[in-house]
Amino acid sequence: MNNLSSPQVAVYLEIFLLFLAFVTALILYFLVRIVVLKSLISRGKYAGTFLFRLNLPIVFLLVTLVLKIKSIRDALFPSQKFNLYLDAALIFFFVFFLVRLIDAFLQGWYTKRSLSFPLPRVLHGLILAVIYLFILFIILNGILGISITPFLATSALLTMILGLAFQGVLSNILSGMSLHFTKSFNKGDWIQVGSNEGVVIDTNWRETRIKDRYSNIIVIPNNTIASEKITNFSYPDNKSALTIPVKASYSAPPSAVLEALYEAAASVPEVLSSPKPEAYVLSYDDFGISYLLKFWITDFDRKHPIKGEVGKLIWYKFKRRNIEIPVPLSDKLGTVLKSFKEKGGVPVFDEDKERNFEDLIKSTFFRYKSGNRDGELIVTEDEIREFDS
Template identity: 25%
Template sequence: MKNTLGTAFNQLIDKLEGWVSAIIQNIPNLILAILVMIASYFIAKYINKIVSKLVEKRVSQKSISNMIARISAVVVVVAGLFLALGILNLSKMLTSLLAGAGVAGLAIGLALQGTLSNTFAGVVLSFRKKIQIGNWIETNGYSGEVIDINLKDFTLKEADNNMVVIPNKLILENPLKNYSLTTKMRIALTCGVGYESDLEEVEKLTKETIANTFDQVESMDDVEFYFTEFGDSSINYLCRFWIDAESMLEKLRAKNKAIIEIKKAYDKAGINIPFPIRTLQFDNKLKLDKTSIDKQFSNN
């Protein structure tokens, strides 16, 4: 028993001596590895600041610039860690770390598939020059002003002041109409006048009213006017003209103003905008037998 304990103790001493000897031999590499990690830390902080400033010049969203800057810093630190492990001749540990990182990354990617897709979509949207905060857009059945673009969602403020939060993935995958990309919008009005109206006078009066109402319309020639159909109770027309506008609210205000002024002009000129009318005509005269009617009432 004593011999066994003595042998085990001697083996332990030999192991410890071997480890101490290995540590002493690798002290220069250990110091160099520590210096590499410290240097990578300070370089990562510097890279973080530089990348943040560069990204802020192109992206207005603070969350996006912070995320990109942090990713850059993490890449620098990870590169320093791998370099330090290489200096210490821990290639097996380096391989294990890479394999573990791959497996962990796959598991995290599957678990956070929706979140990551929204995050990457937010990064892509933040770099798109055709979508900026303050633009008036229409997408996914909603229309409003872009209030915020972050790593998770896309926020719109509708005309009724309600906020709509849409996942970034849906914005990227679906069509989007941006009213703010152009400085002009076309207003289209449809109306009808009575069959007794002078159609040439209607056209002239409508064009004059639009030209006098909006400063952007320089002359009557800038107003498009087309009679479109013989309706049930009116002759219908389409009137179109351009205004300076960048949002749907401005377009609605212009349309509202045009309708008011056209109605005033028609009332002054005696032009009728008829209600839907249905005329019932009986060609045969109904003969009523007074005797049979009196008999029916007496029976009741």
């Protein structure tokens, strides 16, 4: 077996030393990361967040500068080829540092003013990746003289393969970008997507997470959100209108009912005084007049407790004004049947009971005459039979 020549040994040695330098840079990166997390970020220091973003380029840039020191370079990497690689690495990590520095300043500016960054995380990361890849191609072609045409051809083929393999993932990414570009919602907004309602706690390249009223975390893929109807209760402002339908008897003057509804809403502190609560007459129905109370709130998280408080006060306001709330027809008929039963009912001969029961079943007296339940029995057959007996 032929022994390796001295130039080959030197090349392998330089590759090994470069690998050691890379590992050393990674170890320093994680050590600095731990120190920054424990000593600065955990205490809420802005400098910690700033250094955290610059940690990676600074460490690799410093390691490259150390390797560029003449005495170290001549001792470890005597060949001119590896010196060229060090020059390329130095330029790349320096530009990498400048890009991260500008990015850290921009994010810090928004953080200090308690503003959300205008770009979503997925788009922000994609833009940085494209910039780094563009810089790498320039260095490979301009400094090292490596043709990037094979890389571009391979990238196109790889993109096609990955596109076919990750259609669902790419669909979520594109849908997430579309949602953020159109500003459909932001973190902290109360939204409804299909049948799911909650506050947005996080959104990323694949999914959006909302927390519903039962403190459950609902994870919805972005492509599902993009295809559903979205209701944003926090846009354009945090004022949301709630409505309560109410029915009152014909004996109550509409003006008195509307006044009672308005007072009930205005008596709840969490109901906004501007815009003022509103009440309307909706329709004249068979057993009463239908009204609608509309009012606005800002704390949509307490939607149901506020509606419950207003509904409770409506009952008290009606009672004080002797306004009757019509009971359902089925309840009234149940009361009538109960009174007949308590009084012994109407005496009927046994042979006529079954015929009377069949006539009652076929008649329209015990059936709804309008609405979605038109023609259905208001009470059960057993109750009709008791009435017949």
